[in-house]
Amino acid sequence: MxxxxxxxxxxxxxxxxxFSEMGISGIxxxxxxxxxxVNKSSFYxxxxxxxxxxxxxxxxxxxxxxxKIISMVESESNPIKKFxxxxxxxxxxxxxxxxxxxxxxxxxxxxxIQTLIDNIxxxxxxxxxxxxxxxxxxxxxxxxxxxxxxxxxxxxxxMIRYKKQSKHYISEVKTEINQFIKY
Numbered sequence: 001m002x003x004x005x006x007x008x009x010x011x012x013x014x015x016x017x018x019f020s021e022m023g024i025s026g027i028x029x030x031x032x033x034x035x036x037x038v039n040k041s042s043f044y045x046x047x048x049x050x051x052x053x054x055x056x057x058x059x060x061x062x063x064x065x066x067x068k069i070i071s072m073v074e075s076e077s078n079p080i081k082k083f084x085x086x087x088x089x090x091x092x093x094x095x096x097x098x099x100x101x102x103x104x105x106x107x108x109x110x111x112x113i114q115t116l117i118d119n120i121x122x123x124x125x126x127x128x129x130x131x132x133x134x135x136x137x138x139x140x141x142x143x144x145x146x147x148x149x150x151x152x153x154x155x156x157x158x159m160i161r162y163k164k165q166s167k168h169y170i171s172e173v174k175t176e177i178n179q180f181i182k183y
Contacts, residue, residue, distance in 0.1 A: 005042070006038040006043075014036060015057045016061065017096065019054075019102055020097070022102070023102030027050065027053070029043045058113070066120055066123060069090065070127055072089060073086050073131075080183055084174075087173055087177065091169060097157050128145075129143055129145075135183055137181075145180060156173065
């Protein structure tokens with residue numbers, strides 16, 4: 001028997017999961033309604049269009065993968081602790097990490113999404129740069145190191161994408177990062 005109500009958050013969480021697994025092809029309202037055990041009219045109660053729904057999923061991704069992480073890092077009192085916290089949060093294997101790869105593919109057909117991705121990338125690099133400056137690096141050094149850090153992060157996740165992450169990944173990552181950012 002179908003559930004009476006699926007909340008907006010139920011739809012967004014499921015959409016985020018499916019987009020992370022299959023990209024845009026995973027966003028099929030009828031199949032999602034079946035998974036949520038509701039009628040598809042529930043979807044249209046919360047979202048006018050599939051495009052609006054995708055934008056909500058993207059906003060959700062920004063809030064959990066950028067805004068929330070920055071907030072958690074900022075809870076630390078000094079730059080070294082901030083940098084350590086950042087490493088712990090962003091290098092942990094996430095079952096939804098493929099979201100960004102599918103989003104970049106989707107952005108090939110939607111310039112506004114590509115602009116959003118570019119802005120998020122820049123925000124993340126800028127945030128990392130500011131922490132590195134707090135660690136007493138010059139602006140020039142911090143700019144280069146933040147860019148390297150972000151590129152290393154993307155490469156790291158690509159390399160472990162279909163592998164089990166080492167139990168000691170934090171110490172391995174810190175050892176590698178310490179080759180270019182001494183802290």
